[in-house]
Amino acid sequence: MNTGTVSPAPPLVSAISEDSRGIPSLNFRDFFKLPIGPRGLEPTEKLKALAGRRIGIVGFMVRQSIPTSDFFVLSPLPVSLGDEDETLADDLPASVIFVHVQPSRETPLFHFPGVLRVSGILNLGAYEESDGHVSSVRLHLDAESSRALAARQSAPAIE
Amino acid sequence: MIHRNNRHTSLTFLFAAALSALASPSYAAPVISRLTPPSNPLVDGAATLARFLPSQRFDLQATVAPDAGANIVSFSFAVDGMTLNPTVGTTAIVTSGLNSRLSDGSATPANTAVVSLRGYSNAKAGMHSLTVTAVQSDGQRVTRSGNFEVVGITKQGKVAKNIILLLGDGMGAAHRTAARIMVKGYAQGKAQGRLAMDTFPYTGMVMTSSLNSIVTDSAPGMANYVNGNKANNNEEGVFPDDTVDTFDNPRIEYLSEYLHRLKGKSLGIVTTADVFDATPAANAVHTSNRGNGTGIVDQYLDDRSLTGLKVLMGGGRKWFIPNSSDKTSPQALNGSQRRASTDYVLPADIVAGWGAAPGAKDPGRDLIADFTNAGYAYVSDRASMDAAGTADKLLGLFSYSNMNVAFDKINKRRGNSTIVDEFGFPDQPMLDEMADKALKVLARNNRNGFYLMIEGASIDKQAHLMDTDRWIEETIEFDRAVKVAQDFATAHPDTLVIVAADHECAGAAIIGAAAAVMPPYPSTATVATYEAARFPHYTIVGDGYPQTTDVPGRMLIGYGANADRYETWLSNDQPTQDSQQPFIGTPPLSAHPRSPALRNVSNGFLITGQVPGQQAVHTASDVPLSAFGRGASLFTGVFDNTDVFFKIGQIVLGGVK
Numbered sequence: 001m002n003t004g005t006v007s008p009a010p011p012l013v014s015a016i017s018e019d020s021r022g023i024p025s026l027n028f029r030d031f032f033k034l035p036i037g038p039r040g041l042e043p044t045e046k047l048k049a050l051a052g053r054r055i056g057i058v059g060f061m062v063r064q065s066i067p068t069s070d071f072f073v074l075s076p077l078p079v080s081l082g083d084e085d086e087t088l089a090d091d092l093p094a095s096v097i098f099v100h101v102q103p104s105r106e107t108p109l110f111h112f113p114g115v116l117r118v119s120g121i122l123n124l125g126a127y128e129e130s131d132g133h134v135s136s137v138r139l140h141l142d143a144e145s146s147r148a149l150a151a152r153q154s155a156p157a158i159e
Numbered sequence: 160m161i162h163r164n165n166r167h168t169s170l171t172f173l174f175a176a177a178l179s180a181l182a183s184p185s186y187a188a189p190v191i192s193r194l195t196p197p198s199n200p201l202v203d204g205a206a207t208l209a210r211f212l213p214s215q216r217f218d219l220q221a222t223v224a225p226d227a228g229a230n231i232v233s234f235s236f237a238v239d240g241m242t243l244n245p246t247v248g249t250t251a252i253v254t255s256g257l258n259s260r261l262s263d264g265s266a267t268p269a270n271t272a273v274v275s276l277r278g279y280s281n282a283k284a285g286m287h288s289l290t291v292t293a294v295q296s297d298g299q300r301v302t303r304s305g306n307f308e309v310v311g312i313t314k315q316g317k318v319a320k321n322i323i324l325l326l327g328d329g330m331g332a333a334h335r336t337a338a339r340i341m342v343k344g345y346a347q348g349k350a351q352g353r354l355a356m357d358t359f360p361y362t363g364m365v366m367t368s369s370l371n372s373i374v375t376d377s378a379p380g381m382a383n384y385v386n387g388n389k390a391n392n393n394e395e396g397v398f399p400d401d402t403v404d405t406f407d408n409p410r411i412e413y414l415s416e417y418l419h420r421l422k423g424k425s426l427g428i429v430t431t432a433d434v435f436d437a438t439p440a441a442n443a444v445h446t447s448n449r450g451n452g453t454g455i456v457d458q459y460l461d462d463r464s465l466t467g468l469k470v471l472m473g474g475g476r477k478w479f480i481p482n483s484s485d486k487t488s489p490q491a492l493n494g495s496q497r498r499a500s501t502d503y504v505l506p507a508d509i510v511a512g513w514g515a516a517p518g519a520k521d522p523g524r525d526l527i528a529d530f531t532n533a534g535y536a537y538v539s540d541r542a543s544m545d546a547a548g549t550a551d552k553l554l555g556l557f558s559y560s561n562m563n564v565a566f567d568k569i570n571k572r573r574g575n576s577t578i579v580d581e582f583g584f585p586d587q588p589m590l591d592e593m594a595d596k597a598l599k600v601l602a603r604n605n606r607n608g609f610y611l612m613i614e615g616a617s618i619d620k621q622a623h624l625m626d627t628d629r630w631i632e633e634t635i636e637f638d639r640a641v642k643v644a645q646d647f648a649t650a651h652p653d654t655l656v657i658v659a660a661d662h663e664c665a666g667a668a669i670i671g672a673a674a675a676v677m678p679p680y681p682s683t684a685t686v687a688t689y690e691a692a693r694f695p696h697y698t699i700v701g702d703g704y705p706q707t708t709d710v711p712g713r714m715l716i717g718y719g720a721n722a723d724r725y726e727t728w729l730s731n732d733q734p735t736q737d738s739q740q741p742f743i744g745t746p747p748l749s750a751h752p753r754s755p756a757l758r759n760v761s762n763g764f765l766i767t768g769q770v771p772g773q774q775a776v777h778t779a780s781d782v783p784l785s786a787f788g789r790g791a792s793l794f795t796g797v798f799d800n801t802d803v804f805f806k807i808g809q810i811v812l813g814g815v816k
Contacts, residue, residue, distance in 0.1 A: 028581070029581075032494075032583065034580070034583050035580070035583055035584065035585050035586075036559070036583035036584060037539075038537070038539035038540075038543070039480065039493075039527065039539075040476075040480035040481075040493030040494050040495060041480075041492070041493050041494035041559075041583075042493070043492050063773065065772060065773050065774055076581050077578065077581055080624055080773070080774070082620065082623055082774065083623065083772060083773075083774050083776070085376045085377055085437075085619070085623065085777065086620065086623075087436075087437075087449060087450035087452075088433070088435070088450060088452055088496065088560070089432050089433035089435065089436035089437075089474075089475070089560065089561055089616075090433075090560050090561060091560065091561050091620070092559075092560055093559070093581060093582040093583065094477075094494055094559040094560075094582065094583050095581075095583065124492050125492055126482050126492070126495060128498060132450065132501075133496070134482065134495065134496045134497070134498060136492050136493070136494050137492075
């Protein structure tokens with residue numbers, strides 16, 4: 001139960017920092033104004049400024065009970081999506097990014113445990129995904145991440 | 160085959176007909192492939208399938224396939240031999256939008272008609288015969304008969320004015336036992352305390368199967384309790400039909416609608432799940448697809464005059480935010496999950512037969528604004544819920560999707576964790592706090608009484624994930640809500656309180672305890688069985704939850720309905736140290752969120768599952784049901800979940816000795 005010492009949530013970062021490859025890095029806490037207000041989500045200025053640009057993001061691949069082949073979901077926490085008894089009454093945080101793979105695959109994506117870092121073009125706005133979710137934030141994987149994904153998908157880690 | 164009315168060749172015709180009868184006995188005639196409500200065989204001693212309380216509304220429907228080249232022009236229903244004369248506008252013949260296959264799997268013939276009579280009811284107790292007659296364009300008629308029963312009410316005693324149904328989703332006997340062991344403790348063979356639900360004086364066992372399987376899901380699991388009839392998996396408040404539309408199925412009036420119509424009672428729905436989810440929805444909304452969230456949440460508001468909805472609380476705010484992506488530029492970025500494809504528009508016969516709102520495909524609707532304009536106070540977290548006082552009507556949406564589990568909410572309050580902060584909702588109420596608020600609102604101006612459903616939703620969700628400590632703490636939270644309801648009933652003796660489950664989840668079993676001397680790696684050697692298990696002891700702190708679940712000799716749970724999993728026997732699995740991670744360079748730790756929920760491959764041992772997929776599944780085991788307050792004595796023995804509806808009906812309308 002004890003997860004170690006906990007500092008209060010850090011203030012939103014206003015400056016855009018870059019990672020070791022010179023790509024702006026985006027943190028899930030920078031997506032929407034936190035805590036979430038009484039209505040819908042409110043995107044931060046940082047998120048809006050990065051729309052259409054290549055960014056890098058670190059997170060956990062959501063474990064999908066019904067895997068999809070054209071995208072996976074990256075989350076700030078390890079999360080599982082349920083089976084048919086759950087439908088869209090899920091445990092997804094509001095701040096998740098739907099990672100669209102290029103090119104589209106024919107077979108569903110394998111799940112990788114652990115922390116992943118991916119990069120690609122950030123895309124904002126409401127969009128209906130193939131599994132019924134309406135995503136607000138998407139990443140279109142760039143060539144580097146797509147190659148790494150393809151290599152791993154053909155030799156999946158044994159779980 | 161063409162029939163000729165030609166007297167000159169009548170002998171030839173008869174001869175030809177006799178020949179063809181010998182060769183291939185197929186006479187052209189329309190065929191009725193389905194009659195709703197569904198019936199059991201019309202033989203002596205067969206238990207009636209469809210049952211209703213006196214004057215409970217339901218739809219009559221049949222699927223009729225005409226001969227090739229013909230169509231169905233008219234139909235009628237008869238009950239006990241008397242042809243019904245329905246109100247104009249409450250009937251329909253539908254020939255488009257049908258499923259491509261009929262209920263027997265055969266291809267749907269051209270011009271097949273689904274004929275409906277909406278909003279029928281019968282006040283006379285006893286068995287009734289039901290016959291549909293369909294007329295084809297060439298004058299041929301076809302009939303099919305079935306039956307239904309109206310369960311009578313007798314005046315026996317004082318009635319219950321209020322009904323509180325607490326639904327522990329997936330909560331079987333093992334789930335209750337594990338919660339008791341954890342939060343009350345055992346010594347010398349005796350429980351050192353009782354769960355609130357243990358103190359209820361009457362307990363029975365419930366058979367939970369659905370209309371189409373021994374293993375149900377949460378949609379019929381709830382609906383069967385509150386409308387007295389079986390439903391297919393994934394369907395709520397409806398019988399199956401042969402049309403594609405998911406909101407036009409034959410309806411069965413819910414307990415909430417029936418009591419509001421007959422008695423002016425109000426409805427309250429409280430859940431820790433997204434409010435569109437099956438358990439809350441199957442108290443108020445009729446659909447054959449439990450996933451159609453936009454239409455489900457819209458109908459909570461639009462049909463409040465049918466249900467008497469006064470309180471709706473839970474998660475699922477994503478359905479109540481406008482999605483105007485079709486209309487505005489730039490596109491909205493507010494997290495809305497609304498879509499036209501999951502929204503509702505009702506056919507005219509349902510609107511006329513039930514007085515239901517017709518609906519519209521309006522993903523751009525601001526549903527929170529519509530609720531507040533209709534007089535509901537809106538609250539978005541615990542602070543605003545407490546500040547709302549005793550509103551007349553209340554809408555509470557505390558998270559984007561499901562609310563966070565008790566384990567994480569409590570750790571936030573203790574300052575141990577920021578999981579709820581990562582989700583963006585740091586101040587979520589506990590289920591017992593929500594129950595308390597709901598009762599205060601419903602009890603205000605409560606001349607006619609209310610029906611309140613309170614769901615502990617994530618007992619099931621965490622049991623699916625085989626996350627032992629989370630589902631046990633969900634059950635503890637649920638029992639704290641049970642106590643709130645019990646206290647209310649003690650203060651208001653004309654109240655019935657029922658604690659039930661829709662089904663059992665995961666085949667949970669208390670197999671023993673962690674061995675006194677732990678092996679170096681998790682394995683079956685970790686499990687101390689029989690007398691070596693002794694009595695796991697947890698320290699409970701002031702908030703009512705364990706200080707920690709990682710205690711020596713902790714209770715261990717096995718899962719009979721499990722999928723493959725890696726078991727560490729730890730409550731808080733360590734973040735993975737797996738060097739096999741793909742993509743990763745040297746991630747700065749400060750960018751990482753914490754990960755108490757991560758299942759770690761590298762330090763758990765593989766337990767092979769019996770079911771496909773990645774999660775545990777529901778089981779067909781009977782589940783316990785406990786009752787307290789007025790009429791509780793009816794809930795003993797082994798009974799069907801549909802029987803509960805008629806017991807409640809008797810208690811509310813006729814009382815119990």
